[in-house]
Amino acid sequence: MNDIHPFLEARGIGKSFLGITALDNVDFTLRSGEIHALLGENGAGKSTLIKILTGVYTRDTGTMKLDGRDVAPGNVGEAQELGIGTVYQEVNLLENLTVAENLFLGRQPRRFGLVDRGEMRRRAEALLRNYGLTIDVDSLLSSYSIAIRQIIAIARAVDLSGRVLVLDEPTASLDSHEVEMVFAVLRKLRDRGLGIIIITHFLNQVYDVADRVTVLRNGAMVGTRELASLPRMELISMMLGRELQHVTRDHDALDETVENGTAPIRFNDYGKRGSVAPFDLEIRPGEVVGVAGLLGSGRTETAFLLFGIDRADHGTASIDGKEVRISSPETAIDHGFGFCPEERKTDGIIGDFSVSENIALALQARQGWAKPLSTRQKAELADRFIRSLDIRPPDPDRPIKFLSGGNQQKAILARWLATEPRLLILDEPTRGIDIGAHTEILRMIEQLCADGMSLIVISSELEELTAVAHRVIVLADRRHVAELKGSQITADNIMAAIADPGRTEAA
Amino acid sequence: MISTRNLPYLAALAIFLLAYAACVLQFPNMLSTRVLGNLLTDNAFLGIAAVGMTFVILSGGIDLSIGSVIAFTSVFVAVMVGSAGVNPLIAFAAVLAISTSFGAVMGLMIRFLGIPPFVVTLAGMFLARGAAYLISTQSVPISHPVIDAIQGFYFRFPGGGRLTAMAMLMLLVFVVGASVAGRTRFGANVYAVGGNPQSAELMGVPVGRTTVGIYALSGFLSGLSGIAYTLYTSSGYSLATVGVELDAIAAVVIGGTLLTGGAGLVAGTFVGVLIQGLIQTYIVFDGTLSSWWTKIVIGLLLFTFIVLQRGIVWYSDRRLAEGRLKEA
Incomplete structure (x- = not known):
């Protein structure tokens, strides 16, 4: 870290959606030439913070300074112009285009109004050589592994922005060898003076690559620490929030x-x-x-x-x-077997179906669709579980989306209990x-x-x-x-x- | 560059050449510039419309309004020139402006109201067909010195074949279309939107502008195709060209463009149009076959190509997975 003064500085950042606070008074500072990990469980506010920094969301409160100058990126393009580039976990490049086309999409070199493919290839090769990649840039992106795609995405983001690089779970689908490949690139960029923010769930990787860490919990700031002097246990208790x-x-x-x-x-x-x-x-x-x-x-x-x-x-x-x-x-x-998934709203309930239909689903599936449950059977089933699990309101015909989370959960439990797993x-x-x-x-x-x-x-x-x-x-x-x-x-x-x-x- | 991406195109080209060779073996007369010239002229309006359809399908969309817009254009031009006595060139300009804005409005609705292209262009199909009926339900003949001059203009091949103005227009549209798709930022954006609109948006592609541009282009080319059709038949008829959009889709898919978008070549569509024309020519030469065989053969070819495309996607996914296993 040759440059210690804060480079990107966000103070008192707050954001709420429809009255629900997603971020409350969060401070975040990034130095140039550091890799800064951002940690927290689901719903801690990591992605909200990242989206504010990269211009996807606008903040409700707080200030943001880049190099001492107040900034307020209004969209991804403005953030890029300020020098803040983002690499997302999965959706970031286009598999159906070649590597060179991906690198230069929207800014292809042109001659006489037409895209100059030769020039584009030369520039793409030169760009990737900086990252230690010598690959055929005229091949489709889909012919390369996720790790190489991730490096290509990083190369594009840095080439476009060049000062702050934000990585949202870049290693989620990589194996350990590939992770090391990506990290080598990140360290090199850090040494060139970039500020890098990385979101990851893997503590080993945090200790491996990051210099400092900021932990968020329930939309609030827990703290920013130097990793070198932070024991693992303490970091975990910061994240889980329990003494x-x-x-x-x-x-x-x-x-x-x-x-x-x-x-x-x-x-x-x-x-x-x-x-x-x-x-x-x-x-x-x-x-x-x-x-x-x-x-x-x-x-x-x-x-x-x-x-x-x-x-x-x-x-x-x-x-x-x-x-x-x-x-x-x-x-x-x-x-x-029975399974109540974590994402109740997307994987579990069928919102427009009534409570009794939702309860009957698994039993019906087990019987096969050829032998439909009669309306009376469904009603009996619903009645039994609404009573035994105390589902409220006790109305089997109400669409399940109008029930509270706890009662939806009970209905899903009832669905599986009906199959007597x-x-x-x-x-x-x-x-x-x-x-x-x-x-x-x-x-x-x-x-x-x-x-x-x-x-x-x-x-x-x-x-x-x-x-x-x-x-x-x-x-x-x-x-x-x-x-x-x-x-x-x-x-x-x-x-x-x-x-x-x-x-x-x-x- | 022979990548797996171009395999469907090369397969289509190979099929065309083989089929043509087989035809020539049976009917040696089919190997003549006369047949080739007619092949181009007879399919000129389909080819022009299919270029527009190629852009639409490359972007992951569909345009069902093409046949109706062609019919509207031909009736509009015929009535303007035949009944109202307007100069054909002015009528052409007016109808191109109308069809282009028609396409642009459909693009706007697809993008900004978030309605699927299938629905919007289905509505457009009924609208344009209805507008054609509104102008005239009769077949309107058309005769004008300018039109006669265009119809009479051609280059003569050695061997008696003719390269007509309509055929030249189609070839020009293919050449320009191919370079727009392959060599401009707009073209790259079309492929990007077809690959994954979310990623494209995150990468800074102006998805809205591109979408509107694509449907405007398709509208423009439908109008141009309608003009070619009017010249071809010397009349305008509101019941004509029903289902041409489906022929265009078939030409695009047989030419190797992925129906889900993101991969394909304008040159492939040219081969697709030629294959369809070849089948029709064969039936004419044979003389005993019903013209429905055209549909049957095209249907079989479509199945073959869709299976081929799935196969290629499956194969390259598997190769990638194997590559990962080896690395690990």
Whole structure:
């Protein structure tokens, strides 16, 4: 860091959407010649902040200075002219164009009014040589790997803007070798004096490449720190927002009975390249298996794999001693699995359908479309669950989109309970629902496993896991790094396992 | 550059050459400049319209209004010149202005009201056809010294074939169209929008301007095609050219342009038009076949090409995946 004075300085940034505060009084400073990581869980306000810095959104409050001059980019183009360029995770280049066309789209060199392809090729080659890439720039972008595309995107952004580079999860779909390739490019750019902001979920990568880190939580600023002097545990507790505390529950009595049972559902060495590294998992009747990890650690991917949404390319699954192939959600449902996804609004409910139709969906799918449930059966089903789960308002014909988040969640639970599953996977069952419904759903989870159902609960709320789980699988960097049992299940131990994969394996 | 991107185009070219060779084996007379000249003249109006359609499909859209706009143009010109006595050149200019603005308005609606091109141009199709009926439901003959002069203008090939003004106009449109698509920023933007409109927008492509430009261009070329059609038939008739938009789409797709947008060549469309014309010529030479065989063969070719395109996409995806496995 040859230049210490703040280069991009944002103070008191606030933004709200329809009265809901997304960012509140956030300060952010970027020096030239540094790589600055921006961290936070889902909904922390990272992307809102980035979008304000890059001109996609306009801020409600606060000031923004670039080189001491007040700036207010009104759109992406203006931000580019100020020198702020962005590289997005997936959508950033055009696969159907050649590399050279991608690099020079909208600013192609021209001769006599026509695009000069020869000149464009020469310039593209020269540009990429700076990044250590010697590739055929006349080939289609789609013929290159994601890592190379990412470097091409970076080259384009830097060539267009040249002062501040913003990367939104640039490494999400790269393997470790490719990540190193991209990072080498970033370090080189840093040494040339660029200010680089990087959003990533991988803590290892943060420590690997970044100089400083700013953590956001619930739209507010937690702090900006030098990474060299910031222990991992402290960073994690900054992100999760909990002082290390000891919340334990008396699991031992339950453990005994659960431990003694045989495990009818087993996954051996189960995994998928680029999604989750192979893992072993045994699930017994009446057991709640918690899955903990930071955002992007492979939590949801694990659920997708178990439920057949993603197909495993490694390992085997067996149920009651028989080997099975779970190749689609349909087969998973046939085996008695159920899954309540994290994105309730997009993956779970069908908003315009009534509560009773939403509840009947999974059972109907299991019966096959040839044997439709009668209206009376549907009504009975809806009635039963509206009563037993206390869904409010108790009106089976109301479109589900008019229900509160907690009640929608209950309806989705009802949908799966109607199929009488033996294994139910809940991804963030309590996200976005109020405190009252929260405790009710936790109570329901306990009730269900007391009835002999197995549950997998994925959650970023550590207290939730320590409260309900008999066993907790900890994930980090898309690997299952630890399994905690009984009295080991504490928020402390989970965080320690996330911070230092491997250490707790033996504990 | 023989990349997988150009494979459908090369396949179309190969099919045309092979088919033509097969035709010549059976009917040696088909190898004459006379047949070639007629092939170009008979399909001139389709070729001109198909160039506009190529741009539309490259951008991921569709234009169903083409046939109706051609009919409208021909009736409009015929009535203006035949009944009102306007100079044909003025009538041409007026009708091109109308058809271009018609296309531009459809582009504006697609972009700024967010209505799918299929729906907007379907409405345009009915509108233009209705407007043609409104002008005249009769077939209006047309005769004027200027029109006679254009119709009578041609170059003679050795062997008796004629390169007519209409054929020259079509060739010119193809040459200009190909360089606009391949060598201008507008052309690059068309491919970009067809590849992924969100990415294109993020990369600074003026998506709105480009979309309006594409449909305006298609409207202009439909008008031009209508003029060529009027010259070809020496009349204007509001019931004519029903379904020409579908022939144009077929020509574009057979020529190797991806129906979902983003990949293809204007030159491919030329081959697509020639293939359709060749089938018709063969049927005329044979004399016993029903003209419906044209439709059947085109249908089969379309299936073949769509399967071929899927195959190429699938193949290159797989090759990329294998490449990644090796790297890892």
